[in-house]
Amino acid sequence: MTVPQPIAGAQRVGEVVLAVENVSLSFGGVKALVEVSFDVREHEVRAIIGPNGAGKSSMLNVLNGVYHAQKGTIRLRQGAAWREFHDMDSHEAAALGIARTFQNIALFKGMTVLDNIMTGRNLKMRCNFLQQALWAGPAKKEELAHRRAAEEIIDFLEIQHIRKTPVGRLPYGLQKRVELGRALAAEPTLLLLDEPMAGMNLEEKQDMCRFVLDVNDHYGTTIVLIEHDMGVVMDISDRVVVLDYGRRIADGTPDEVRSNQAVIDAYLGVAH
Amino acid sequence: MLYREAGQFKSTYAQDQQIFPILQDRVAIAILLAVAFLLVPAFGNQYWLGAILTPFLIFSLAALGLNILTGYAGQLSLGTAAFMAVGAFMTYNFVLRIPGIPILAAFVLAGLCAAAVGIVFGLPSVRIKGFYLAVATLAAQFFVLWVLQRVGWFSNYSTSGVITAQEIAILGYRFDTPAKKYLLTLAVVAAMALLAKNLMRSETGRAFMAVRDMDVAASVVGIPMMKTKLLAFAISSFYAGVAGALHAFTYLGTVEPEAYSLDLSFRILFMVIIGGVGSILGSFLGAGFIILFPIFLNLASGWVSGLFGVEISFAVVSNLEVIIFGGLIIFFLIAEPHGLARLWQIAKEKLRLWPFPH
Numbered sequence A: 001m002t003v004p005q006p007i008a009g010a011q012r013v014g015e016v017v018l019a020v021e022n023v024s025l026s027f028g029g030v031k032a033l034v035e036v037s038f039d040v041r042e043h044e045v046r047a048i049i050g051p052n053g054a055g056k057s058s059m060l061n062v063l064n065g066v067y068h069a070q071k072g073t074i075r076l077r078q079g080a081a082w083r084e085f086h087d088m089d090s091h092e093a094a095a096l097g098i099a100r101t102f103q104n105i106a107l108f109k110g111m112t113v114l115d116n117i118m119t120g121r122n123l124k125m126r127c128n129f130l131q132q133a134l135w136a137g138p139a140k141k142e143e144l145a146h147r148r149a150a151e152e153i154i155d156f157l158e159i160q161h162i163r164k165t166p167v168g169r170l171p172y173g174l175q176k177r178v179e180l181g182r183a184l185a186a187e188p189t190l191l192l193l194d195e196p197m198a199g200m201n202l203e204e205k206q207d208m209c210r211f212v213l214d215v216n217d218h219y220g221t222t223i224v225l226i227e228h229d230m231g232v233v234m235d236i237s238d239r240v241v242v243l244d245y246g247r248r249i250a251d252g253t254p255d256e257v258r259s260n261q262a263v264i265d266a267y268l269g270v271a272h
Numbered sequence B: 001m002l003y004r005e006a007g008q009f010k011s012t013y014a015q016d017q018q019i020f021p022i023l024q025d026r027v028a029i030a031i032l033l034a035v036a037f038l039l040v041p042a043f044g045n046q047y048w049l050g051a052i053l054t055p056f057l058i059f060s061l062a063a064l065g066l067n068i069l070t071g072y073a074g075q076l077s078l079g080t081a082a083f084m085a086v087g088a089f090m091t092y093n094f095v096l097r098i099p100g101i102p103i104l105a106a107f108v109l110a111g112l113c114a115a116a117v118g119i120v121f122g123l124p125s126v127r128i129k130g131f132y133l134a135v136a137t138l139a140a141q142f143f144v145l146w147v148l149q150r151v152g153w154f155s156n157y158s159t160s161g162v163i164t165a166q167e168i169a170i171l172g173y174r175f176d177t178p179a180k181k182y183l184l185t186l187a188v189v190a191a192m193a194l195l196a197k198n199l200m201r202s203e204t205g206r207a208f209m210a211v212r213d214m215d216v217a218a219s220v221v222g223i224p225m226m227k228t229k230l231l232a233f234a235i236s237s238f239y240a241g242v243a244g245a246l247h248a249f250t251y252l253g254t255v256e257p258e259a260y261s262l263d264l265s266f267r268i269l270f271m272v273i274i275g276g277v278g279s280i281l282g283s284f285l286g287a288g289f290i291i292l293f294p295i296f297l298n299l300a301s302g303w304v305s306g307l308f309g310v311e312i313s314f315a316v317v318s319n320l321e322v323i324i325f326g327g328l329i330i331f332f333l334i335a336e337p338h339g340l341a342r343l344w345q346i347a348k349e350k351l352r353l354w355p356f357p358h
Ligand SMILES: Nc1ncnc2c1ncn2[C@@H]1O[C@H](COP(=O)(O)OP(=O)(O)OP(=O)(O)O)[C@@H](O)[C@H]1O
Pocket: A027, A030, A031, A032, A050, A051, A052, A053, A054, A055, A056, A057, A058, A059, A103
């Protein structure tokens, strides 16, 4: 029941905390991912880029158990120990501290902004439904404590004015922001963002960039981000992995990736 | 200008999380409860208490139960009447077979039986949704009635499965008049509505709505899908079960399994649709509307025939009733899925601005 506390001091990229090894996923004949491997280091902003249909979203979906890879392993560091998964389950992923946003916003449309963000905290709530129905001491206290934590996120994302608005009535850019809020509410150690800035205007993009960097800076959250806007990717990410037709074609710092011939070819559509 | 929150500042989240954050609402609900508990039983006549208000409260409770499942958790059910039947028949059996059991304990135990049946018939919801789930709950409707008719134990081997509710007494105080039965019903329904409201504004309610709105995202934030859906079935059926117990014990007195037919399940579904899907207040509005509307129509046809000197036959009135209900249900489904409760909310929003247009 802690309010997210900033980790003291600047944190820079640490050890590997997530390793994806030889993951393959196909839908019928469509090979969405072919033997993909890459790793993510603690506190880093890791970008996944690639042309449309490259398998980026599928990769995130495998990471938190929305899709189930046919082959490969995901290894996740928990403190000093490693845990190995062949098949992640989304509930388990959430319990392990993985939160995410979706490419096509997946908010709870009929609920208010505040309630959406509160759902992000559900795993931290301990009272059972009988206590909640009675609204008795502990349930009420718990609800209030989590409300406070949710309000911190609302303040951080500057969405105080819409906290009681059903999200279905909000414009696209704000919905994206609320979805980030719901993910942050879980106080994740690993945050997966699927095109958080897609479809936004310049100002909204700048705000979103600021939020993502702040989260990374302030709470030390490790971030895996899919983004099409190359300017954004080059600006905010530490390392970039490039997918094309489900395969990893490059992996490195933004500068390395930018000058990689395979990447240039993939983006220019050079025939294979 | 009378109805507004201007000047009512909330300085703590606790104040903001009250059920009725606006003073006028708190006053209104206090007056309503005072009237319902004090004035109505003192001055209401037998007909109104026994034949209108008591069933109104009971059907509100059943609609509330269905609303928790369908409106909040998004799982369509056509088995509400069956769960009511379980509540009615099990209360009868608990009172019959456990001498001296307090009636409220029997209601709760019967509600738990209904919840158990609800969980069993809710199991398909883990795999299927929407229309197909509705068909699966239809199985509950037919299976439960079939068992109650076939297995004599449930009706204590009475011919044709009819049961006669035992006398109700709490601590020796007998609830034997319509006014007393009304009061008991009111107390149970008010308490359960409050519990439902609390539950729906807590984590459980949010989990229900999350599963309703977007199930993939719900599991991604860590909401356990199966547990949440089955809990919704359990709680909903518990409410229906207690409503069924009241239906037999404070309203009808004698019931047979056929009273809890698919017809009744649909009536309760209509209450939810007309009153407001996903609204506790709406459950009451919907029940009130469906119970009062035929009475109003009868009165109105009396006035019309009085005014114009034409005789309107009973058949015409009941046909009219069906036509108007059908029309209203289509209207609400298409134009205002949140039903009367939403209309009421819009009216309140207008009132906040009144008398200024903007
Ligand atoms: N649920 C699914 N069923 C069938 N095919 C799928 C499914 N999800 C993804 N695919 C296919 O897998 C491939 C990779 O899709 P994915 O969504 O991962 O691409 P992406 O890199 O995120 O693309 P975009 O930039 O357009 O978002 C595509 O060919 C897509 O059609």
